[in-house]
Amino acid sequence: MEILFYVFATVLVGAAIGVITARNPVHSVLYLVLAFFNSAVLWLLLEAEFLAIVLVLVYVGAVMVLFLFVVMMLDVNVESVKSGFTRYAPVGVLVMVIIAVELAQVIWVRHMGLRGVGELTPMPADYNNTRELGLLLYTEYFYAFELAAVILLVAIVAAISLTMRRRPGLKAQDIARQVGVRREDRVKLVKMDAEERQ
């Protein structure tokens, strides 16, 4: 188990470094996909199958596909983005220091009087991780869960309303009008007498 953890953790860190060092944005996105995969495997090793599969399903299967889509379409020029590096460096260093301090605090959490995670006990094979998670979410954490759902709904509505604009001069089909067309609108039958044979 431990060897497996170190193998996947190494690949994960390597992929994460690849995300920020790759010159091509498409490669960055693919490194991120690899990173997600490896963190899913780490969760599997912790017997959190549901979370692991959902991570792959949501992030790799949906979010990253849209990322790839956008990055490929935009054709981002990396050089012009990198030109402001020295200007933003102080802010970057500040963020880095904050994250490092936070990480250190998480590692030393037991010295701050907080209860850390105890020894993990392996569950028997018939233990249903998904069912347990569902039971907890829909009973104990019901309000938090519903709140998260409502926030997501608001985000969806906001995103859709942002894209709902009519551009003038856009040549798009009006489906309702297309479907509503009847034969009488398009076809005109003209009745005329047959011409005399020459």
Add this chain to the structure above:
Amino acid sequence: MAIWESIPEQFQMVLIILAQVLAVTIVVTLCVAYLTLAERKVIGYIQNRIGPNRVGPKGLLQPFADVIKLLLKEVVVPSSANRFLFVIAPLLSITPALAAWAVMPLFPGFTLANINAGLLYVLALTSLGVYGVILAGWASNSKYAFLGAMRSAAQIVAYEIAMGFALVAVVMASGSLNLGEIVEAQAGGAGLLNWFWLPLFPLFVVYFISGVAETNRAPFDVAEGESEIVAGFHVEYSGVTFAIFFLAEYANMILISALTAVFFLGGWLSPFQGLFGEDSVLGAPGLFWFALKTAFFLFCFLWFRATFPRYRYDQIMRLGWKIFIPVTIVWIFVLGAMIAFQVPPWFA
């Protein structure tokens, strides 16, 4: 036997699992090979011609001839294409289609990996197939390939949502994410009337049509669209790399057909369960029924291709977003009411 006994117990288990995995993979691959022949034969007869009949008896060796031909051809990598991604893209599209068979309940009591979240696993894997197509389009460094990849990505993302919602209803009806338990939840005296296709009929239709769209098959094959963008995402591929894309498409078709059979037509259950009893030949559940149902859906795939003209792209998007997703959401509410009122025979 003596050699087998001398192997340590852990290795015995590993060897048995490996043998099972190999057996399932080889059978699926053979099915893929013969599906390509079946497609040409079926469409041939639909179009009033005979189809391939020269290689081997009745043309039965045609798939092997095709494979050998493609293996011997040169692989051309376009100039300034991304070599690594170009080669790995076909592999990315066939691996999920084969890996998903790990959780497929083939006959009573046999699944390679009987995991609780099997349905989620299948959903996660089928959503990975799109990477092969997108990367192929991008790495080819070709306009047509890129257009095909973009079309395919938008289409697959749209139809995945409808598929996911349809599966939510299957989970609600069966109360489980385990594919074997989903099959067992459809067992009952009424035989085929007990299966989920009846209470979930709109979702059954939505799921199968979305499956056709997910596999980029006609009439939703705008990603290839040979009359508009030559061959779409695989226009630059040749030889082995093309063969793998070709096989991936057929492997995906078999997978979608098998999944539809498991979710809505009771997998390995017999349609005459109540009529003849479980002990009779026709009433007993088994691999035969599962294969028969899968074959029926595969025939539908071929039938669609020979029958329908290609959808226009904006109509595909409209069908996915504005028709299928609302239908599935409405039916989830209907299903909730059916479960709440314990409608027999499914939810009593």
